[in-house]
Amino acid sequence: MISPPARFTPRLLTIPVTFFLLFIIYSHHGIFTTLEQYSKTPILLPGSGQSPPPLTHEASTPSLHLIGDSSMCKGGTNDGVKGVKYEGWGEFMKDYFTIPVVSHAISGRSCRMYSREGRFDKVLSLTNPNDYVIIQFGRNEKGTLHPKDNGKTVCPGPNITETCDGNFQGKPTTVLTFGGYISNVTRIFKEKGVNVIIASPTTNNAYSFSSDRFFDKPNEWVGYSEGVARFEEVEYVDHFKYGIEMMRKLGKEGTQELFPVKSDRSHTNALGADMMAKAFVRGVVCGGGGLGKWVDGKAMERVGG
Ligand SMILES: *[C@@H]1O[C@H](CO)[C@@H](O)[C@H](O)[C@H]1NC(C)=O
């Protein structure tokens, strides 16, 4: 049996009319016109008639996590001269920031070894969204992969996606470039909402012992650090450059005081570590990045302009 055609009733009009009126109201108020406006529109809870408290990024205090090698870590180096007090610059960072600083730096590590040992994963598990993490490597990456692969050496060059073959502990293994390891983990931190700051490696003692030369030319790891920070679009601090500036001001004698063993041009004492921390803070403030707002204003006076 064929049903008769539905008869027109005024009730059928209410649905389209309601939609039309809602459209007019929303477009009149400009709601949903841009994604940005949409995200700022408070969500009204049904029945409450009140908007929830505004979400802010400063809801809780973030922490600053440090990832790096002997130039950054507590005690400076494991394999220094016995009885000599070394120190890493990460130990002084708490003096310059108003947020908690946690160092995960460890002597002798390259970015590859840090990754291989599961240390990035450990830091990942300890960070919360809105925290900051500084990643600094470039002192233990150089070497050959054949015949012996020490598990630290990375593939040469600036290409972030290139890989090469290693054979760590006799097992064939795929090795990444410096940029590859750092890009990989930076992306994971970013996905978690953690703010990554990539720092170029610190400078060694820039003064020559035997001549008037001053080594202010950045090495390849400085360039790779900048390259991967650009690639991942995260904050970059040219720690190398700011350290060089400070050593230039200090002069040859003053700079030598930062290094407890004359023949060791890379490992600092507490004075040198504090200078490197100051150089980093200057880099953060001059760079205008997000970490700058957590720099202790009073401590800045000691950092100098
Ligand atoms: C990328 O980083 C994660 C976290 O540390 C690690 O588990 C993974 O193996 C890394 N990938 C490569 C290709 O190294």
Ligand SMILES: *[C@@H]1O[C@H](CO)[C@@H](O)[C@H](O)[C@H]1NC(C)=O
């Ligand atoms: C980087 O390495 C990848 C993978 O080997 C390659 O396809 C690409 O062409 C390289 N990029 C440059 C600029 O050499």
